Structures are given as structure tokens and as C-alpha cells.
């Protein structure tokens with residue numbers, strides 16, 4: 790597949806995810822993953838329950854199409870260590886999803 794084709798696929802999937810979130814998909818926004826034990830538990834669930842299923846990734850990851858603020862800290866994808874700016878993509882291995890900079894999930898990390 791060409792790079793352009795891959796980019797288009799990611800754009801389409803990003804749009805599909807945006808629609809799901811806009812339509813009110815209930816995701817596990819809280820509790821946020823604030824300890825390494827909590828991060829590991831969510832990662833394990835993503836591996837075991839979500840696999841390649843995009844909707845389950847969104848639910849377990851606690852995705853929102855807007856930034857969540859926790860204790861005065863904004864947690865947008867844009868500032869997360871897993872965000873690839875030019876590709877608008879989350880490279881957390883268990884997620885690997887195209888995202889928008891203002892979206893958020895509970896695995897946000899700097």
C-alpha cells in the first residue's frame with residue numbers, strides 16, 4: 790500500500806471514530822490511569838478484551854473527542870508522549886489509532 794493510501798485510510802478511520810464519539814459512545818473516561826498499576830490494568834484489558842476491535846479500544850481507553858482536565862492539568866492527545874504530531878496518530882502499541890490533537894484518553898502521559 791502506498792503512503793498516500795495509508796494516510797487516506799487513517800483519515801477515514803479518524804473520521805469514523807469522530808462520528809462514534811459524537812454519537813455518544815459511552816467510554817470509560819474515569820478513573821484516569823494515575824498509577825502504574827492502573828495503567829497496567831487498562832493495558833491488560835486492551836490486550837485481552839479489545840484486541841483489534843476499534844470500538845472496544847475507545848471504550849476501555851476512555852476516549853473523548855474533547856480534552857479532559859484533571860487537577861488543573863489538561864490531557865489532550867496533542868501533549869501526550871504517544872502522539873505523533875504530523876501523522877495525528879496515537880502510537881501506544883495497544884491503541885495504534887488515528888486521533889485528533891484535542892481528543893483525550895485515560896492513558897494520557899507526558
Ligand code: SF4
Nearest residue numbers: 866869872879894897
Ligand atoms: S495515549 Fe495519548 S495520544 Fe494516545 S489516545 Fe491516549 S491521550 Fe491520545
